[in-house]
Amino acid sequence: MKRKIWINTIISLSLIVFIASSCKKDSNTNDPNKLTDTVSTLSATIETMSYLPTYVDIIRDNRSLSIISFTGNQSLSIYLYDTITIGTHPLNGGIYSRAMYSPNNSNYFFSDSGSVDILEYDTINWKIKGTFNFVGNALGTTINVTNGAFEIFD
Numbered sequence: 001m002k003r004k005i006w007i008n009t010i011i012s013l014s015l016i017v018f019i020a021s022s023c024k025k026d027s028n029t030n031d032p033n034k035l036t037d038t039v040s041t042l043s044a045t046i047e048t049m050s051y052l053p054t055y056v057d058i059i060r061d062n063r064s065l066s067i068i069s070f071t072g073n074q075s076l077s078i079y080l081y082d083t084i085t086i087g088t089h090p091l092n093g094g095i096y097s098r099a100m101y102s103p104n105n106s107n108y109f110f111s112d113s114g115s116v117d118i119l120e121y122d123t124i125n126w127k128i129k130g131t132f133n134f135v136g137n138a139l140g141t142t143i144n145v146t147n148g149a150f151e152i153f154d
Contacts, residue, residue, distance in 0.1 A: 030037060044076060044132070044148035046101060051076060051145075058128065058152045065128070075087045076101045077147070078116055078132060088117045091134045099134045101145055109136025109143050116148075126154035 012032035040056040053076065061064070067078040077098045080089060091099045091111040099111040114134025121128050132148035 040150075040152040042067065042076070042148075042150040042152070045146045046076075046103075047143055051101075056150070056152060058126075058154050059154065060126075067128075067152060073104045074102065075105065078150075080116065084118070084121065086118050086121050088115050092113050093134065099132065099136070099145070101136050101143065107138050109138045111135065111143075112137045112142075114145070128152050 041059070042053055042056045044051045046083050049072070051074065053071040053074070056067070056069045057072070058065065058067055063084075064079070064081045066080075069076050076099070078091070079097065081096045084141050091097050093110055093112050093115040097111075097116070099114065099116070101109045103109075111134035114132065116130055116132040118128065118130045120130075129151045130149070133144075133146045133151070134148075136143045136145060
């Protein structure tokens, strides 16, 4: 059963990254609530290497939020469900919050421990800002993701 959940999680996160990479955002400069001339950012340290993605985006609905990023074959995602408030949220691998890092689109390190701190969450102008860190696990191999920070505009 646990293996089936992991496989479903891997497939779901891979699908999110694939869909997001093929989506193109529309620009609507007539919307006074839409932030313009803003660039979403995300950065982290994976073990000792800097992670600075070339693509950062957010997928959201009323109950969940997914922050996705990638550069080359690397990807990093943070998923929050029912916990989208300012404050600290655990990334302990439960169904409500999880982070994932893939160095090559075939190995996936899922968070066993860590947290995401939401510092700003503006649902009017759709801006979210925060920090994160986690220990990822892939079949017994662990990695440390530290110094994570994001500022995302939608």
